[in-house]
Amino acid sequence: MATESIRLNASEAPSDIFPLRSCSLLPAPFSAAYRTTNRFTSVNAARHVAPCSAVTGLFACPAFMKLWSQFFIPTLKESPADAEIASHKLLVRAGLVRKLSGGLYTYMPLGLRVIHKLTQMCREELDAAGAIELWMPHVHPAELWQQGPRWAAAREIMFRADSAGEGKRASREPEFVLGPTHEEVITPLVKAEITSYRDLPKNFYQIATKFRNEIRPRYGLMRAREFIMMDAYSFDANDDGAIRSYHAMKTAYESFFRRVGVQAIAVEADTGVMGGSYSHEFMVPAEVGDDDVIYNEASGYAANREKATSGLVPADLADAAPAGAVEEFATPGVVTIAALEQAPYSVPADRQFKTLVFIGDGKPFLVILRGSDELEEAKLGSLGFGLHRPATPDEIVPVLGAKPGSLGAVKGTIKEPAALAGVFADHAVRLIGNGTTGANKDGFHLRNVNVTRDLAVTKFGDFRRVRPGEPDVKSGQPLQVRRGIEVGHIFKLGTKYAEKFGAAYTDGQKQSQLMVMGCYGIGISRTMQAVIEQSHDADGIVWPWNSAPFQVLVCVLDPQVPEAMEVAKKLAAAAERAGADVLVDDRAERPGVKFKDADLIGIPLRLTIGGKGLKEGIIELKWRNQKDVAKVPLAEAEARVAVAVAEGSGR
RNA sequence: CGGGGCGUAGCUUAGCCUGGUAGAGCGCUACGUUCGGGACGUAGAGGUCGUGGGUUCGAAUCCCACCGCCCCGACCA
Known part of the structure; x- marks a missing residue:
């Protein structure tokens, strides 16, 4: 009998990110708990889906409110020693997460509620945008990745998931890996299942755990080895369709972050190891962010530093005429840009050519920059090498004929020009016109080196790191820089993966x-x-x-007073009817402890019921983000709470 | 993976330099007094001083190795 009703509940309950968490295995007394923990999914979405009363109608109110004494919120007075930034400290202090090991965290009950809120909002926005949810394995056959286009680069951050059995000797190459992302799984799936243009476009997503063996996990959940990510993959018949899908997702992201209540700005981004043609990152401005956003408010330009360009080099810049014959001069012991700036040479850094040597897919190539500029290594991605790294001195000498510090790219001075995969010069070197560079002979440099006449440039490109203050391409105004946390990313991939996995369809012309x-x-x-x-x-x-684990906290200062608890339950029920998730602090703690904890865990709306207030016939209503406390007569309390909840949820 | 720092009770830590009884605060347990912004008293429980080796009569303390964690750099959502 009990089992029957539980099954019913399970089917009524909103779907969860863990589809296997079936209720039918739970004993009857836990069914209420199940409903309680899962109910918020539709409550929080009240304004998007069914009105709350439809849900609450199934169960007697107040069935859902949580009693703090029976929940689990281990708050801490002191910050853990290993937390550096405010959000990391608060995650731990408010009892949202606990660390298992570097980059590995348990989501505690309160934290999991936030995660569920976020996933549900994410799910609703994506569904509204036409995306379709599915669930893919997280253990991937390594073979699949070996077939894909980025095995070499991606394996560095991947966990291998082979047998841990003692008898089985670990193979050199992994048999299974843990999924850091799912292009390699979804593309073969779609190849197998979709063969006609009639089934396109499709956009599949999942909200699940990702595994990345980050070299350096950081700041709690900010960069973790195991984290929760929504990943989506769109498949279109053509480029126009792909661009439409891209923009639909961009719009969905914007709604999602707005609903979450966080300011996230879309900025142009580098495509990195993902490959593809263009992309945006969604950045939350914050000092502790890992990324620099280069932006200009006037023009609305915003780009990740890796991608950012400036108008430093005018589009109509004329090439300088040669200033004289190339001339070699001795520079004993001078191996840095800075040393060459000193007397007696006195060559300003922005008159020097900087020559960097990289190995791209096994072959050396050169990058030429102004001495005053920094290489933006991510920009080398545009050169098309699968993997690149700085060359070692041992690799440089046989090719160029000199050690680092005396290198250059002047025609005729390179020892083995045929060995090079190319010489790539940043546009800004054209600003030098005639300058100084290494002679590919230890202890010598060349002057009067003319960019067009003397340098063996294969291709000009954008390789330098933009500096704040340089003119914005669009407005000419100075660019500014600000730190941000990357919370989302969208890529237009093109046909890179489709090609590798043969994901093709038949069009209307049978092609x-x-x-x-x-x-x-x-x-x-x-x-x-x-x-x-x-x-x-x-x-x-x-x-x-919308992101709060509970929207309303009923703070009962004297839970041992029956009248106080009665009022609390009435108000909790009123708040729930209005669509809020409610936590009732019924702990036998002193008021100070309760207020401190309330502020710490940050529930948006606090209702305080105390013996003092009850004598006056009032309760107190306070917003976490405001200072003042409203005293509300008991008779009006339920109605006022309903109004406040409506206000809080943005009506 | 390079550079720097740190591992002492569930948490925050003192002690280490100069070797000789492992201490405090929070938290926890019991009792009492308190009770509107992290109370107080009394009595308790709780420690392989990260691991292994070395030096020494004797090591939390000195030396070596390893492991783990944090921060800075390169990468990512």
């Missing part, structure tokens, strides 16, 4: 065509931390309404 793909990610767990980083004060977290 086989490659699908055009896009891929999309939102760091759900990172977003949780980014929200805290953006929304906290000296006392704790200040949750935005």
Whole structure:
């Protein structure tokens, strides 16, 4: 009998990110708990889906409110020693997460509620944008990755998932890996299942755990080895369709972050190891962010530093005429740009050519920059090498004929020009016109080196790192820089993966065509931390309404007084009817402890019921993000709470 | 993976330099007094001082190796 009703509940309950968490295995007494923990998914979405009463109607109110004494929120007075930034400290202090090991965290009950809120909002926005949810394995056959286009680069951050059995000797190459992302799984799937243009476009997504063996996990959930991510993959018949899918996702992301209550800005980004043609990152501005955003408010330009360009080199710049014959001069012991700037040479850094040597897919190539510029290594991605790294001196000498410090790219001075995969010069070297560079002879440099006449340039490109203050391409105004946390990323991939895995379809003319793909990610767990980083004060977290683990905290100062608990339950029920998730602090703690904890865990709306207030016939209503406390007569309390909840949820 | 720092009770840590009884605060347990912004008293429980080796009569302390964690750099959502 009990089992029957539980099954019913399970089917009524909103789907969860863990589809296997079936209720039918739970004993009857736990069924209420199940409903309680899962109910928020539709409650929080009240304004998007069915009104709450439809849900609450199934169960007697107040069935859902959580009693703090029976929940589990281990708060800490002190910050853990290993936490550096505010959001990391608060995650731990507010009892949202606990560390297992570097970059590996348990989501505690309160933290999991936030994760569920975020995943549900994400799910709703993506569904609204036409994306379709599925669930893929996280253990991947390594073979699949070996077939893909980025095995060499991606394996560095991948966990291998071979047998841990003692009898079986570890193979040199992994048999299985843990999925860091799922292009290699979804593309073969779509290849097998979709063969007609009639089935396109499609956009599949999942919200699941990702595994990346980050070289350096950091700041709690900010860069973890195991994290929760929404990843989506769009498949279109052609480029126009792919661009439409891309923009639909961009719009969905914008709605998602708006709903979460975090400011996230779309910025142009480098495509990195993903490959593909263009991409945007969604950045939450924060000092502790890992990325620099180069932007100009006037023109609206915003780009990741890896991608950013400036108008430093005018489009109509004329090439300088040679200033004289190339002349070699001795520079004993001078092996740095800075040393050549000193007397007696006195060559300013922006008159020097800097020559860097890299190995790209096994072959050396040169990059020429102004002495005053820094290489933006990510920009080398545009050269098309699968893997590149700086060359070692041992690799440089046989090719160029000199050690680092005396290198150059002047025609005729390179010892083995045929060995080079190319000489790539940054546009800005054209600003030098005639300058100084290494002679490929230890202890000698060349002057009067003319860019067009003397340098053996294969191709000009954008390789330098933009500096704040340089003119914006669009407006000419100075560019500014600011740090940000990357919470989402969208890529238009093109046909790179479709080609590798043969994902083709038949078009209306019976012709086989490659699908055009896009891929999309939102760091759900990172977003949780980014929200805290953006929304906290000296006392704790200040949750935005929609992301809060509970929206309303009923703080009962005298839980031993039956009348106080009765009022609390009435108000909790009123708040729930209005669509809020409610936590009732019924602990036998002193008021100070309760207030401190309330501020720490940051529930948006606090209702305080105390013996003092009850004597006056009032309760108190306070917003976490405001200072003042409203005294509300008991008779009006339920109605006022309903109004406040409506206000909090943005009506 | 390079550079720097740190591992002492569940948490925050003192002690290490100069070797000789492992201490405090928070938290926890019990009792009492308190009770609107992290109370107080009394009594308790709780420690392989990261691991292994070495030096020494004797090591948390000195030496070596390893492991783990944190920060800075290169990569990512």
